[in-house]
Amino acid sequence: MVRRQTLELLVGLFVVAGVFALAMLAFKVGNLTGVDVTKGYTLKARFDNIGQLKVKAPITVGGVRIGRVAAIHMDENFYAIATLNISKQYGELPKDTGASILTAGLLGEQYVALEPGGDEEVLKDGDELTITQSAFILEKMISQFLYSKAAGSDAK
Amino acid sequence: MDGIRSLGRWVLARVERLGHASLFMLAVLAGTGTALRRFHLVIRQMHNVGVLTVLIILVSGLFVGMVLGLQGYYTLSDFGAESSLGLLVALSLTRELGPVVAALLFAGRAGSALTAEIGLMKATEQLAGMEMMAVNPLTRVVAPRFFAGLFSMPLLAAIFTAVGVWGGHLVGVGLIGVDEGLFWSRMQDGVDFQDDILNGVIKSFVFGFVVTWIAVFEGYDTVPTSEGVSRATTRTVVNGSLAVLGLDFILTSLMFGEL
Numbered sequence: 538m539v540r541r542q543t544l545e546l547l548v549g550l551f552v553v554a555g556v557f558a559l560a561m562l563a564f565k566v567g568n569l570t571g572v573d574v575t576k577g578y579t580l581k582a583r584f585d586n587i588g589q590l591k592v593k594a595p596i597t598v599g600g601v602r603i604g605r606v607a608a609i610h611m612d613e614n615f616y617a618i619a620t621l622n623i624s625k626q627y628g629e630l631p632k633d634t635g636a637s638i639l640t641a642g643l644l645g646e647q648y649v650a651l652e653p654g655g656d657e658e659v660l661k662d663g664d665e666l667t668i669t670q671s672a673f674i675l676e677k678m679i680s681q682f683l684y685s686k687a688a689g690s691d692a693k
Numbered sequence: 694m695d696g697i698r699s700l701g702r703w704v705l706a707r708v709e710r711l712g713h714a715s716l717f718m719l720a721v722l723a724g725t726g727t728a729l730r731r732f733h734l735v736i737r738q739m740h741n742v743g744v745l746t747v748l749i750i751l752v753s754g755l756f757v758g759m760v761l762g763l764q765g766y767y768t769l770s771d772f773g774a775e776s777s778l779g780l781l782v783a784l785s786l787t788r789e790l791g792p793v794v795a796a797l798l799f800a801g802r803a804g805s806a807l808t809a810e811i812g813l814m815k816a817t818e819q820l821a822g823m824e825m826m827a828v829n830p831l832t833r834v835v836a837p838r839f840f841a842g843l844f845s846m847p848l849l850a851a852i853f854t855a856v857g858v859w860g861g862h863l864v865g866v867g868l869i870g871v872d873e874g875l876f877w878s879r880m881q882d883g884v885d886f887q888d889d890i891l892n893g894v895i896k897s898f899v900f901g902f903v904v905t906w907i908a909v910f911e912g913y914d915t916v917p918t919s920e921g922v923s924r925a926t927t928r929t930v931v932n933g934s935l936a937v938l939g940l941d942f943i944l945t946s947l948m949f950g951e952l
Contacts, residue, residue, distance in 0.1 A: 541733075544740050551744045555848025558855035559894070565877070566783045566858055567886040593885070 577604060577624045578662035582636045582649070587617040588672025589647050590638050596621050596649045603627045606649060621649060621666075629659035637670035647672060714910045721836050721909070724829065728836035735837045735844075742803040742838070742905075743845030747852065749802055750795060754853040757790055758782060758860025765861075766869050778871050779880035782861030787884060787893045788949070791854030793941050796900035799846055800933035804908035807838050808929040811912025812922035820913075835909050842908070846901025847894055854893065892948045899940060904933045 587609060596604040604623035612618050623630070633654030640647050651666075660666075728735065765781040811834060814820050820830040858880075865871045884890065908929045915925035 545736060547744045548736050548739045551739070551747060551845075552848060554747070555851050558848075558851040559890075561855050562787065562851060562858075562890050563886055566787065566855075566880055567884045567890050595882075 577622055579607060580621045580623060580630075580660055580662075580664055580666055582619045582621060582666040582669050583612070583616045584619065584636075584638065584669050584671050585616065586671040586674065587619060588638055588674055590619065590649070590672060591646070594646060594648050596623065596651060598627070598630075598651045598653065601627075603651075619649065631656040632658040632660055632664075633668065634660060634666060635668035635670070636666045638672040640673060713914065714906070717910050717913065718906055720831050721839055724832035724836050725840075727832045728840060731837070734833075735840050738837045738841035739845055741806065742841045743849065746799060746802045746845070746849060749798055750849050750853050751856055753794065753798060754791075754856035755860040755863075757794060757853075758786065758857030758862075759864045761785060761790075761857070762861035762864030762869070766865060766871070775869075775871050776875040777879050777883075778865045779861070779876035780883040782865070783858055783880045783884050784889060786854045786857040786861075787889045789941070789945070791857060792850045792893050792896040792900055793937060795850040795853040795897065796846065796904055796937040797934050799842075799849060799901070800904045800908070800937065801930055803842065803845070804904050804929045804933050805926050807842070807905070807908040808912040808915070808926045809922060811835065811838070811909060812915035812917075812925050815913065815915055816917040816919070816922055818917075830913075835913060839905050839909050842905030843898070843901050846904070847897040850893065850897035850900075888949075892944075895948075896941065896944050899944060900937050903936050903940060907933045907936060 590606065590609065592606055592609055594606045595602045596606065604621060606619055607622040608620040610618055610620075621636075630651065631654050633656040635652045635654065637650050637652070638647055639650045654668075761782045762778065765778050766775060769775050769778055769781065811820075814830075814834065820834065823830045823833060862876065866873045866876055911925040911929045911932075915921045
């Protein structure tokens with residue numbers, strides 16, 4: 538039998554170690570300190586094609602992460618609507634902000650890049666982004682390229 | 694005909710045993726207040742169940758993390774994605790390997806000890822002796838051990854995961870030479886506190902509950918002979934591990950199922 542004081546000390550150390558490990562996971566491994574989107578606002582963006590965009594994909598302005606995609610669904614006209622959660626700490630975006638879906642690296646995940654315009658008015662919670670550019674689909678580009686190549690050689 | 698009958702008997706026996714185990718658990722949970730008021734008993738058991746398991750958790754966590762670092766690097770470097778090594782190590786550990794491997798080790802190290810201890814108490818008629826003195830062995834013996842297991846398991850899983858990530862860092866950054874900044878930043882980008890870390894903690898709570906439940910029930914329900922205790926100990930490890938793996942599949946499909 539271990540003495541009671543020693544035992545309590547050991548159990549205390551064990552609990553501290555466990556809580557410390559959890560804190561390390563939360564702050565060092567996870568992104569608990571990252572962009573806080575719970576105190577933000579949401580925008581909607583309508584795309585023809587969202588490609589491989591997934592929920593939780595990052596939203597960036599000039600490469601700086603300002604939020605994440607909250608939901609993706611489809612409206613009655615078969616447009617894909619992405620709901621964007623944007624953190625408040627980065628100020629307000631002008632009304633004519635454009636959204637495009639880009640790919641990080643050649644095979645990386647897709648993200649939404651916003652390009653602020655010069656409008657005086659700002660976007661408010663629930664507004665819709667109208668200037669959008671769809672995802673880049675490699676197969677479509679290749680077939681278009683081949684088609685224009687073939688058409689070009691016919692003309693000669 | 695005989696085969697079908699014996700199958701039916703087997704099923705009925707299983708169901709009856711499950712019912713016994715559930716009633717037993719309810720009786721233990723009914724004594725929660727008494728057990729937690731005498732918290733020094735829980736602390737003593739946390740020493741047996743938790744503190745003494747830390748060493749094996751530390752060593753296995755370190756090695757699992759190091760192996761993940763090596764294997765992940767070999768696979769990822771084929772795609773030129775070495776920078777995601779940190780993400781791979783952290784996600785596999787927080788979501789799956791941390792809670793599951795810690796629970797398997799917990800079943801082998803702590804669960805078997807709990808069963809053997811309670812089983813021997815029964816075989817040497819200590820439990821019957823307590824009842825003679827109007828001490829309820831469920832609140833005096835079983836409940837402190839159960840709560841000690843329930844509290845220890847999430848802490849052990851967290852320690853396992855943290856040490857594993859450190860092991861992956863040791864091999865990935867220290868040995869192979871993946872860029873340190875990319876290792877951490879890709880990890881922090883991809884690991885979500887709520888979806889990955891918190892779900893892992895929930896998993897480890899569930900595993901702690903189930904493994905300790907099986908361990909104390911098998912001990913309490915043992916046939917009071919040396920052979921009975923040995924069988925009960927084996928059953929704890931086998932059933933506990935199987936329950937962890939099966940539950941892990943269900944929990945994973947519930948937590949990460951829909952996209």
